[in-house]
Amino acid sequence: MITVNESIAIDRPQADVFAYLGDPRNRVEWDSSVISEELTSPEPIEAGSTLRTRMLAVGREVTFEWRIERFVPPTGLTVASTSGPMETTLRIEITGMDAACTVTATISDVAVPLRA
Template sequence: MFTVTESVHIDRPVNEVFDFFTEGRARWDESVISEELTSPPPVGVGSTMHTRMRAVGREVDFDWRVTAYEPGARMAVTSTSGIMATSSDLQFADANGATVVAVRIDAEPTGIMRLAEPMIADSIRSTLATSLARAKRMLESA
């Protein structure tokens, strides 16, 4: 099992940043090809979604369940299917009118993928850092 953490400071109000990040990762996460809510709106604890993404050099599907949802403060999801057990926790904090976004991803490769765990963790870390920088550019240029 490994954990990846990254954060970014975005010069936009916390509620605006929270909405941007939680309305779908396809907007800001460069690894996401598509994402759709698979339960009735609105999003909240227990909601489910399906994501098609690029991971480990190929396109893969994940299903997720929302495990925490606090508007303006936090959203967490846990995979219910996919190539490895994964959870993601996004936390949002006001920073004098700007926002600090902190993301934690926990993943547990199994089988042969365990041998590649360090490379998988580095790839996720790099993609996350790039995606957070992309979100920052998108939000601050709006």
């Protein structure tokens, strides 16, 4: 299993940061590996919603399908792949107060190919 953790301090309120990161249509703006990401289920975005992401991974273009497993404004969300080259989970935690917060993203995979 591979796990990658990244954290960044953001000079914005927690609720604003969650609103931006919690909308998959914004991911192409903050994740340089993402070519496109779209909501594939009806709004509102919530636990159970589904997504499709085209991205560059290990030098090639791949597509992942995701399900939002946890969606808890303004503190975080978790998405898990339902198809793609490997089983992957992205967990975003947002902590902080008033005018600033810290975002921690944890990506983990079990390095086992999924069946398409």
